[in-house]
Amino acid sequence: MKFAIAVFSPAHAPSSRRALMFAQAALAAGHEIVRLFFYQDGVHSASANVVPPQDEFDLPKAWRELVNQHQLDAVVCIAAALRRGVLNAEEAQRHERPAANLPASWELSGLGQLHEAAQVADRLISFGGP
Amino acid sequence: MSKSMLVISRQAPWAGPGAREALDIVLAGGAYDLPLGMLFLDDGVFQLTTAQQPGDIQQKNLSANLQALPMFGIDELFVAASSLERRGIAADTLALPAQCLNDSELAALVDRYDQVITL
């Protein structure tokens, strides 16, 4: 079966970890993840600049590893990202901001990608809040 | 045939970007001619009162974007009667032509759509 997974919360929210665990379980069960879409505060879950305390789980790193290992289509909503200061190199340059913090594994795009994923997938599962 | 989506908007208009970002999901879907509906529930009903002055808190007027819904082909607009009543808002004073639904009608509404997001 095909899943579209939307993440609305930052890396320090338990719901972001829950989304990751769900994604891992879905893949382990042989299902397909058509897209990961990060929206609202979920854009922070993709930030390369998050530095968790040494004795805590590094969730942004885990997300990067999941995306890279399974070659997942990982999209961050550009409007939500800009508003929250999550920028790739191109956007940082375009808006003359001092730093980029979105790794290459993620694509900045629009809400159309959420809708396209929702149309293609058998289920759309959203994670957010605590 | 396209899958339909119901977006349930529960956030008050000026509590951050939540209300606007919920609306943006709907408008984006409308731009692709997808079948979408929008339900205003709980504090989300505060988005629909008239004569709001968001400029006073340096916020953009959400009303203008809400009025754009029919232009994007989104005319399935709903509001929860119980949420209005609890907040003392009269159903006939709303800024949008939203259908007022009671609780059992809300359950039937959710049932009608292929997908739902509540934010």
Added chain:
Amino acid sequence: MATLHMLSHSPFGDGRLESCLRLLGSRDAVLLCGDAVYALQQAGAPWASLQKSGAQVFALAEDASARAITAHASATLVDYPAFVQLCLDYDKVNSWL
């Protein structure tokens, strides 16, 4: 259609569970995650509301055990593989974000 409603906020001091129960369909179920598992407190008002609603209640096992909450026998605790399957057993998943 049967919808699985997913909640993660504590029912004490947040209105999502109450609103969810208001618009619950007759074949819908509720999945409690995160702080929403506090609704499993058997002597609490939210559990009474859940039982009254007649909805099938699921909860993420890790969140219940992390909080040392003992669920009533009628609530089904799920791990992640079961969570994935649950999403497929229901026609759609409505997350109360």
